[in-house]
Amino acid sequence: MRGIGIFIILFLLIVFVGQENAFPQETSNVLIAYYSKSGNTAALAQNIAEGAKSVEGVSVKLLAIDQIKQTDLLQADAIILGSPVYNANVAPPMQEFINSWPFENRPLEGKIGAAFTTGGGISIGEEGVMLSLIQSMLIHGMIIMGGDTTESAFGASAITGEGPFQDKALDPIFLAKGFGLGKRVAEWTLKLQ
Secondary structure, three states, X not given: OHHHHHHHHHHHHHHHHOHHHHOOOOOEEEEXXXXXXXOHHHHHHHHHHHHHHOOXXXXXXXXXXXXXXXXXXXXXXXXXXXXXXXXXXXXXXXXXXXHOOOOOOOOOOOOEEEEEEEEOOOOOOHHHHHHHHHHHHHHOOOEEOOOOOHHXXXXXXXXXXXXXXXXXXXXXXXXXXXXXXXXHHHXXXXXXX
């Protein structure tokens, strides 16, 4: 009789407290993979990581592409790629990195993908680079996500070497886009678990 009473109390606690609080939520893994020669793309990657870390229940790995192992890709629920603009294209080391991804049986299918870039001038190819990164992720069957505002629809981008953005750290407007992208991707990894 006493065992039945304890069972009823536990059952009522689960019902009234809610399953979310009674059973801890699984952790989601977000990988932020970037190539950076000047440090600007690394700085934007750091802000994206801060945005992702602001979401409870998310584990974040921030790695330069030369530090990434295949297991990092396979264990990630989301992969956010960042490249500087090179002659209106993805930087060659980033493209080589993408070309090395496992393809057979599409092991990256269903993972969230997002993109970010930095460019040394206004209209130098930032959107084109993000679209190239996105196309590569689509080939692998990934679910693509943009930023959290209309101005960051393709992902986060920053201008670093022209006009009011020349010779200084990344402008706060670009850092906010990065934070928003990281936070949005992290939130959706939890929703899609």
